[in-house]
Amino acid sequence: MKIEILKNVLEVNDNLANDIREKSDKSKTLVLNMMSSPGSGKTSILEKLLPKLLFNGIKTGIIEGDITTTRDADRIIGNEIPVVQINTEKFGGDCHLGSEVVKPALDQLHYEKLDLVIIENVGNLVCPAEFDTGADKNIVVISVTEGEDKPLKYPLMFRVCELSVINKVDLLPFLNFDMEQLTANIRQINPNMEIIKISAQTDENVDALLKWIQNNLKN
Amino acid sequence: MKIEILKNVLEVNDNLANDIREKSDKSKTLVLNMMSSPGSGKTSILEKLLPKLLFNGIKTGIIEGDITTTRDADRIIGNEIPVVQINTEKFGGDCHLGSEVVKPALDQLHYEKLDLVIIENVGNLVCPAEFDTGADKNIVVISVTEGEDKPLKYPLMFRVCELSVINKVDLLPFLNFDMEQLTANIRQINPNMEIIKISAQTDENVDALLKWIQNNLKN
Numbered sequence: 001m002k003i004e005i006l007k008n009v010l011e012v013n014d015n016l017a018n019d020i021r022e023k024s025d026k027s028k029t030l031v032l033n034m035m036s037s038p039g040s041g042k043t044s045i046l047e048k049l050l051p052k053l054l055f056n057g058i059k060t061g062i063i064e065g066d067i068t069t070t071r072d073a074d075r076i077i078g079n080e081i082p083v084v085q086i087n088t089e090k091f092g093g094d095c096h097l098g099s100e101v102v103k104p105a106l107d108q109l110h111y112e113k114l115d116l117v118i119i120e121n122v123g124n125l126v127c128p129a130e131f132d133t134g135a136d137k138n139i140v141v142i143s144v145t146e147g148e149d150k151p152l153k154y155p156l157m158f159r160v161c162e163l164s165v166i167n168k169v170d171l172l173p174f175l176n177f178d179m180e181q182l183t184a185n186i187r188q189i190n191p192n193m194e195i196i197k198i199s200a201q202t203d204e205n206v207d208a209l210l211k212w213i214q215n216n217l218k219n
Numbered sequence: 220m221k222i223e224i225l226k227n228v229l230e231v232n233d234n235l236a237n238d239i240r241e242k243s244d245k246s247k248t249l250v251l252n253m254m255s256s257p258g259s260g261k262t263s264i265l266e267k268l269l270p271k272l273l274f275n276g277i278k279t280g281i282i283e284g285d286i287t288t289t290r291d292a293d294r295i296i297g298n299e300i301p302v303v304q305i306n307t308e309k310f311g312g313d314c315h316l317g318s319e320v321v322k323p324a325l326d327q328l329h330y331e332k333l334d335l336v337i338i339e340n341v342g343n344l345v346c347p348a349e350f351d352t353g354a355d356k357n358i359v360v361i362s363v364t365e366g367e368d369k370p371l372k373y374p375l376m377f378r379v380c381e382l383s384v385i386n387k388v389d390l391l392p393f394l395n396f397d398m399e400q401l402t403a404n405i406r407q408i409n410p411n412m413e414i415i416k417i418s419a420q421t422d423e424n425v426d427a428l429l430k431w432i433q434n435n436l437k438n
Binding site for chain 2: 037038039040066067068069071072095122123124125126127143145146147149150152153154155156168170171174175176201
């Protein structure tokens with residue numbers, strides 16, 4: 001019975017996710033879902049990215065997912081870019097964002113008028129990978145301080161993503177870290193994964209991420 | 220109906236967790252549950268800690284929780300300390316360890332003959348905090364590369380733990396990180412939290428963690 005209910009929950013989630021994509025295709029809005037462990041730098045990446053998006057005239061909205069607090073939204077709210085905060089606490093402290101909470105947030109942003117929406121999912125390498133948010137593309141952020149083995153240990157996350165952003169490369173000189181091993185591990189799980197190495201701290205190569213977004217815009 | 224089933228699942232989990240503690244109290248076995256984000260250094264801490272435990276004659280067993288792979292168990296298997304690996308993949312890729320998977324692992328270790336069992340939970344700051352494993356004490360590991368705000372964003376984890384191990388302090392010179400802010404955030408969520416700052420990389424202060432464990436042994 002438990003399995004039956006779970007199946008229904010996932011089915012409802014998937015149907016709503018498909019509705020989101022149907023609408024965002026029509027309005028030519030690119031919806032990105034950014035996932036990662038806690039603390040790998042999703043919000044810091046947004047802090048560097050948003051002024052660039054603004055400068056390039058890309059109409060952007062942000063959805064911030066958190067169990068509690070509005071800290072991440074607060075960090076980026078200064079950027080003249082609309083932010084909707086989802087706190088999953090009222091849904092029982094959910095460890096992920098499902099399409100049922102993303103849809104009203106998208107509507108609140110009037111996403112049909114935007115070129116781009118970036119969803120910052122709850123910090124978690126496990127559960128968010130299991131739920132379709134309705135995004136067009138999934139991005140996983142991984143920090144070099146997390147070690148090389150994460151793709152092998154959390155394979156579903158790396159299977160559902162099109163792009164791996166490897167963050168905090170400014171710390172490489174101080175770490176015992178094998179970048180080739182990480183990229184080999186990523187490709188072992190997902191041979192087609194695109195990989196961009198950046199430092200949100202120093203802004204190194206964040207332009208490559210901007211370019212990737214620009215190449216994926218629908219209009 | 221979904222809520223009813225969830226309640227039952229949690230009740231079964233809690234009952235079994237209490238059974239574990241009843242038995243470990245009788246046998247004077249300290250059971251610790253170590254939780255953290257992926258990549259904050261749980262396994263590296265064990266690699267440094269286990270030889271010290273061995274040297275001090277503390278009979279120890281390890282339970283390694285992972286969604287898939289035996290990488291963590293493989294890393295510590297050389298230490299003459301028994302390791303049982305739990306892969307949650309067969310339970311649907313569970314994002315946490317429940318007492319129903321911990322109990323058979325404890326039995327396989329013959330934990331009643333040990334002084335200490337350390338459970339390395341699945342890397343996840345959310346879900347593992349929601350499930351009583353039957354451990355006597357919960358430990359959260361947080362790396363300084365994850366930022367100061369994690370206690371505020373993942374409060375349940377910091378509420379259920381007795382000890383915060385702040386890892387990777389060797390990287391502090393290279394980070395824009397405010398240690399006082401982190402400890403203040405921890406204490407805001409849990410005023411009684413014990414805090415130990417270490418580097419598993421350089422072995423700095425890992426002896427303080429050893430001492431904490433020794434002070435908490437049941438015999």
